[in-house]
Structure formats: C-alpha cells, structure tokens
Amino acid sequence: MKLSYKHKIFFTFLIIFALYSFVLVFFQQKEEKKFKTEALENSLANYTQIIHNYVQQEHLLKNNLEISKVNHLADLLPKDIRITLMARDGKVLYDNDVQNIQKLENHLNRPEIKQTLYLRDRGINIRKSVSTQHEYMYYAQLFDNYFVRVALPYNIQTQKFFKTDNAFIYLTIIIFILVLILLNAVANRFNKSIVQLKLLVSQVKEGKHLSAQVTFQDDDLGEVGEELQEIFQQKLESEKQLKQEQEKIIFHFQHVEEGVGIFNSDNSVIYYNSQLIQYINLLTDQPSLELKEIFKQDFFRPVTEFLSKTDENLNHTSITIYKEDKVWLIEAIKFKDNSFEIQIKDITKAERTRLIKQEMSNNITHELRTPVTSIRAYLETLNEQTLPLDKQQLFINKAYQQSIRLSDLVEDIGLISKLEEAKEQFKKEPVSIYQLIQEVRINLSDRLIANKIQLNLLVDKALTLQGNYTLLFSVFQNLMENSINYGGENIEIIIDNYKEDESYLYFSYSDTGKGLDEKYFNRLFERFYRAQEGRTRNNGGTGLGLSIVKNAIQLHGGEIFIKKNIPSGLTFLFTLKKS
Template sequence: MRRKVSFKTRILLNFSVIIGLFTVGIILFEQQQFKNERTLSLERTLENNADIVYRYLNENSIDLQKEPERVGELLRYMPSDVRFTIINWEGRVLYDNFLDVRKMENHLKRPEVQKSIGFGNGSNIRISDSDNIKYLYYSKKYDEGYFIRLAVPYNVQLQSFINSGSSFVIYILLFFIVCILMVLYFSNRFSRSLKELREFSLSVRNDVKIPASFVFADDEVGEVSADIVENYNLLQENRRKLAAEREKLLQHFQLSEEGIAIFSKDRREIYANSHFLQFLNIILDNPTLEPELLFDDPVFGEFVDFLNIHPREGNMFSKRIEKSGRQFNVRIIIFEDESFEFYISDITKSEKTRLLKQEMTNNIAHELRTPVTSIRGYLETILNLYDYDEENSERIRGFLDRAYTQTIRLSELIQDISMLTKIEEAPDRFELEQVRMNELLNELSNDLADKLNENKDNFLVNVNDNVVIYGSRTLLYSIFRNLIENAISYGGENIDIVVRCYNENENTYFFEFYDTGIGVDEKHLVRIFERFYRVNEGRTRKTGGSGLGLSVVKNAVLFHKGSIVAKNRPEGGLHFLMTFPKFLQ
C-alpha cells in the first residue's frame, strides 16, 4: 500500500524545490553576467592591441606584401598566449604569429571577419580548426586594406574570473539554507494547526466527545479552524432543526385530509401522502401506486398544459373534477425552481352542504317572496281605495303606511339575501360580459331619477366611454345602485353624488364614489361593510333599507377580484375608493 505523504513534508519539499530552482537561477544568471562582462573586457583589450599593431605598422612603414616578417618584432610587446593575424580585404592571410600563412586557407568567411566588414569590428568564440583550442577572436577593419585579428584562449581567461566570484556563490548557498529553515519553521506551525483540525474532524466522524479543554493553536490558522468548527456546530444545529421541521411537515401531510404530493422539475415524485394516492385512484380509471402516471391521464391534461406553459402569468392553477359520484378540487402550485405540489381535496360533502344551504335559502326566499308580494299588493290597493271621510281614517291609514313600509323592507331584505347567497355559493351562475360603465351609470341615473329629485340630490358621472370592465352587469349595476341609495338615504338633502374613474393602468381601473353629505363617525368606518351593521347616530331605521346594501357592494367588488375602502372626505361626506381589473382571471 502506497504511503501517503504528510502535508508538512509536501510543503517542505515543494518550497525547497522552488527555492532551490530560484537559487540556481540566480547563480547561473550572475555567472552569465560575469561571463559577458569579462568577454567585453577582453574585447576592449584586444581592440587596444589591434590599434597598437596598426600604429606600429604605419609608423614603421611596413609593407605587408613584401616584408611581413617585420611584424614579428611586436611579439616581445604582446602576451605570450595572444595570437594575432593580419588578413587583407580578399581574405588572404598576410601574417600569423602561430602558423605558416602559406598553409592557411582564406579567412574572409570567418564570423569575426564578416562582422568587421559590416560593422567595422566583430568578435566570435569558437574552437580553432588549427589547434583545437577555444579562442575569443576579435577582428577590426582598417582603411589601408587589411583586417587585424587577435585571439586569446577563452577558457583560461574565464576560469580565473569565475574563481573570483566564489564569495557570491557562498552567499547564495547561505541564502538557500536560511530559506529552507524558515520554510521548516512555518510549515511546523501551519501543520500543527492542520493536525489539530484533522483530529477534531476525526473525532466528529467517529462521534467521539470533544473535551472541554480542546483549543486550537493561537495563530491565524487556528482562528480559521475555530471558525470552521463554529460553523460546523451551527450547521449541525440547523440540521437538527431542519430534521425536526421536516418531521413536523411530514406529520402534517399525513394527518391532513387533503391529498398532497410533491414533484421535482422533471416530474418525479418526491413525496405523496396516503390521501393523495387514495383520491388519485378514485379519479384514475386504473388503480396505481405511482403518482407520476397522472401526467399521462387525459383527466389531468389541463394541468400538464399549465406545466408546459413558458412563461406563465401565475404559479397556481385549479379545477374541479367529478368522478364516481364524488367531487374533487384539484390545484397545482409551481415554485421558482420549477418543482411543484399537487393538492386534491374531496369536496363532496362540503359541496352537498353548500347546495343544500343554497337550496334552503332559495326556498325560504321563494316562500317569503310570494306572501310578501301579495301583502304588498293588498296594502297598495287598500291605500288607493281608502275612504278618507270615515271615522279614525288617519289612524288606520298610519297603520297601513307602516305595514306597507315594512313589506318593502322585507322585500329588499329577501332580494339582498338572495344576492349575497348567489355571490358566495354560486358565483358561476353570473353571466360575464364586456360592460361599458358610462352606459350602465347613465341607465342607473334614469332608474333612480325620482328618488334623486325627491331628495334634491345631483348625480354626476365622470367616466369615459372607453372604460369597459369584463364582469357581471347585474353585480356592477347592484354595486353602484346600493352606493347611490345609501347616499340618498343617509347623506342628507341637496347633496352631490359623484362617481369618477380617476385613473387606470395596463390591468386596472381606479374608481371613486363620494357624496357631499354628513359622512359617518370614524369608529364606524371599519364596520360599515358588515351584514346588518347600522350606524345609530344620524342614520336611523326610519330611512328604511335592509342593512345589507354595503355588504352586497363589497362582495360584488370581491367577485370581480377588486378592492374597496371607505373614508370620510375632509370637505364632508363619505368617500369610497374601488379598483376593478380590466380582465377577470
């Protein structure tokens, strides 16, 4: 089995290699610099010697073609290891102090000669073909028609120079040793903290209790390790809390009377409680224990279509499904990560109760409406035919007026109760259409003209012809009729009643309705939409009404997915602010 190298050893080896390479690089770089400087120094020396030879030849008028041997007189002034050669511009060697010129080949192609042709002087380091010794050659061109070339053995001159830099090499080696010792020191400190963190990790993995005296090294790594441990403890605590919450959620799902299933983005089951499988098997034709099969059944086709919509306007879709004599409300909620939940509720019992309640309310309203209508008709006939000359006629007529007023109130009460019941229990029975609000409000003004004139009230409409709401014409008519009748009954005489569409955006109309009457006390504003709630001060029962008008208004607004709030106007009167979506969703 291969032995694992410790972190400390890896740090020490890696940094030692890096420092070693850096040290060797410095030595090689400095030696190259020394070598280049020494070469330049030798070239300058050789150039001075070439100039000395040139001056000697000119001062002594030596003809190199006829008497080249006279050049040898300079040898006593030259170092013994210096070789100099005179070459004419055609490359023929005229003089060489080491070799017989008659045996020497043409030197025009020599590198140092070629450089001096182009630049006036040039140098080259190479091994001589004549004696196999490495030389530094230096050549200089002169106008008299020849080149003077000098050469010295290169390795002999350089060796003494390298020896002179031995102190620098020793300094670099000392630098290397100090760096290694520093790396060793810091790796020991760093590995100590890592070792402590490793011991803590193993203790956690093996579920060994951590002693209270356990602390990390007092350095930066130790502080980081302590932070890691603290975050680990927080993570463990959060995991315990999350597990407890998950257990609560699962218990809630299991005890819930709804069928609940959670699916991933790729429509794989994550969780499904027993009620979901039970309800699903009632809805599907073939029993199954795999909730994913619902996506292949046509009954859930609309839900699959909703999942496939991108982008979608909302994240929820619901539908009622009836199967085997039972009714289910099915809804789907999609989350941001495209996972989603299915809910199936068995509403068979509640639906039967609702239908029974609706039927009972309708029956009561129907049974009351017939006798009340008859009584109202009789009273109207009696009032029209009554003989005013009979004794006690005023008293009897007063009783008849009261009876007639009460039948009217009872008729309105039955009508409002029927309207509220229909809104709450059977909203699908209202026919939806495009309603032009200006046309509806003008129709309403005509219908209530007698009441407005009797009270000397002015009804003002400020709604453009292009304001169109998609909704129930019956309910929209009922909203504004109840508001107007409420203002007529309780606002006082000779007031203005105003309805205005004061703003709109892409999706919503903003309406206001107000009167310039007496308003209501602030403490009653939060309750005026409650059923049968009456404001006693200034609004008594003598004005009539069912006590359900504003409740009908609020429920009708909510039916249209709108909102309504009431407040007093600073100038006097009651002010209603309403919103209506342009399209019902």
C-alpha cells in the first residue's frame, strides 16, 4: 500500500520524535537514578562519619567496646539502620542486629569490604546478609585500622527511593500527544498543498487548461505552488501562441506560390506543401510522389553539395534552373541542427519583368542620349564658332526643341514608372469626360489648327466617371498627339462613347489618317517601340505614349484594342470601369 504524502510526513516525524522522547526519558531516568544513588551514598557516608567520630570521641576501640554506648548511637540514627564495626583483619567487633558476634565469620571477604580495600576509600553493595538472611544495601568505609559499615534494608521503601520520578515521563507523553496533534494539523495542511500540486501537475501533464479551483494554502509551499501555477499558465499561453503561430505558418505555406519543404539532416520530411511536390514533378523527368527524388537529380547536385558541407558560415545557397519556357529558383537554408529548408519558386514572370526593365533601361538610355547629344552639339557649336545671327538663332531653336523633347521624355518615363510601381498614389474622383476632352482640345488647339485636323466629339456632356483626372487626360492627349504626329494633315478625329452598361463605359477613338500596317499592331503598345523609327523621332514622339494609354486604361479596370479603318486610319476601342 502506497502511503500518501501526509502519512509519510506524519510517520516520519512520529518516529523521529518517538526516538527522541525515548532517548530523552532513558537518559533522564539514568541521570535521576544516578543522582538518587549518590544522595543515598552521601547519607550512608555521613552516617559512617558520624559513627567514626563518635568512636574516636569516646575512645571505644581503646577500651573495652561498650555495647551500650554504640547502641545508644544506633538509637539516634534512622530506624532499621544496621551498624557494623570490624577490625582491619575482618573480625566483627560490633553489629547491632546480631546478639552473639562471636558466631559471626570473618567479613574480610564481603564484597563491600573488598571494594573498600581495593579503592582504599569506600565500598557499596546490595545483597542478602548471611547472618540475618535479610537483603541490605551495604556501605563500608575504612578508617585508620578498622572498618565502619552501615546498611539499610533493601525493602520496598528503599527500592522506591531508587525509582525515577514518573512526572517527567507523563510530561513527555503529554508533550508527545500535543506534538502528534500539531504534527497532524501541519501534515494535513502540507498534504492539502501537495494534493493541489499533484492536481496542478496532472492538469499540466494532460495538457489541460489550469482550473480556477486549484488554490493553495497561505504558506511557503502554497507560494511555490502559486508561482508554479503562474509559470505553467504562462507556458500554456506560450504553447497556445506558438501553436497559433505554427498554424499561421502552415496556412501561409499552403497558400504561397512557392514550394516549401522542411527536412531533417537525413533528408526525411518534416513538412511540405502541395506546391513543392507539384514543382518537383515539373522539374523532374519522371513524376513521383516521393520528395527524396529531387536529391537524385543532376540539376540539384549543387544543393546537395552545399548541404553536405559543415561550414557554419554557409547557411544559404540558391540555383536557377531553366527548363523549357520556365525559370525556376531553388533556395536551400541550413539550420544549426543540420535540418534544412528547400524553397522552389517559379520566377518566370519576375525574370521576364527583369528583362523588360533591363530592356527599358537600355531604351531609356538610348532615347535620352539622342536629345542630350543634339543639345550638346548645338551648344558646343555656338560656344566654339562664330556664326551669323540667323544661324545662331536656328541652333538655339533646335536646342530648345530637343530640350522640350527631353522634358517630355522624362515626364513620360516618370508617369509610366509610377503606373507600374506606385498605382496606389493615383487617387480617383468624379471626372467629366466631355469637359476633360475639351481641355485636351484646348491644350492641342494650335497643333490641331496647324495640321488642319477636325475633332468630332460624340460624348454625352453629362457623362461622369470615377477616375484619376491626370491619367484620363493622358489617355486622350496621347491618342490625339499620336494622330497629330503620324496621321498627317486634313484628317478627322472622332471620339465616341458608343455604349454603356452597369459596369463599363465603351469608347472609340478613330482618325482618318495614314494608318499603320496590321503587322505592327501586336507591339504597338510596347514601350519605345517604333513601327517607323526615323519618322517617329522627327515628329518628336517619346515612344511611350501608347504604353501610357494602355497602362492608364488598365488601372481604370478596362482594356484597349486597335483595328485598321477602311479606307485609311486607325480605331482604338477601349473600356473604362465606372467605379
């Protein structure tokens, strides 16, 4: 049977206190008996001294021993005391309990006499008298040439004298009982705290939330229990938060586009998402559901070599894989315990964007170089040569025109970059389309008149759209500038919102200009693309106008298409989302 903490504590302290009480009583009784024996010995010693003094004073041994005088002395001493005087050789000279001392044998062999001779001081013994057949406690002492021996009957009264006082034992028992009661109370209090601690540990072990009923006693152990309860509560909260974070990470891994897998140092799987197995099957020649297959592939060898290295400073590597029309990025991250993470990303779109940006950067450099070179050439000529005034004015005008072209180019580059990377900066507001086109007409009126271009506006004057004014202005201005630059003279421009439904406004922009061969249509909205390079530069275009148009329309939730007019000219069909 397993004892409870209460019983263990109770019985442990009970045994300890019982042993302590037993030892205490034992030594107390021993000391008390020793004290009483010494007291009785002192009394008997005093009696022998009194007798010796009386014998010396009365010179009893020099004269014939007067029995009457010795008896008189015996009457003065306590009742039942036995007095014996004997010579140095053991001969009995007097004994108040024996009438005829002549019959007494020599007492030299008596134990108390032997002890007295051995110690040369005194001797004590308890035994039965040979002569009287009574049990006595004898005390003998040697004086000059004779022994004085006194004895008291070792009867019940004498035995009681040697018995210890039981009051101390009773007091010890009472204290023992009180200690047991107090110990039981302490054990009960301690046991309650232990039970609560066990309940607390049981709840923690089973992963349960801590019960509000787990209360502790107001003592040191209770304080420890409360501290543990708080620590365990914090642990549970931390585990809960950790679990929530793990669920978030798993949820994230399941919904990211990247394939993610976490592996032990022996390549066994800890976790992976569905994208990883899909991407591995796209990268390997033989489809498989085993993730370990990737470690056998030749293209994966740089990663396996990285994972086999023990250099703590190398914890990340990546490789790029080109397969068919896809570009893949494989990254490996090694942790301190030699477990690792594999990520596979489809970076085809990002790589294409990078190439487009690189191409755009090259185009921008090329486009900027032309006006900058021209301006520099004109200014160097003016600075280094003395030219006629009309020639100087011509060069200044040409430099001015190139500076305008450069300014337009920089402005268009800034706008298209903003369209691609900071769309959220374009705030939308109610815009009157009719009023906006009229402002574009006013802005380009000089050029329209110079090229004899007629603008026919078939747009409802009450038409309003929730959009960005600047971008919508750029749409119509770039389309009209495109007609002015490349359509020729004596042409007509028609702008019509030919249809409207619950979600979209439908527009057509057409001109009767020179038009363009359909083979250029697929690339017409590309940045810096020129279907007729030389002519475009001569007319001052930046090569970004139609690209800005397309991006601005897409930002407004619409699409744009182009078709060829018969007999000549172009038509742009586009939609704009109402909100």
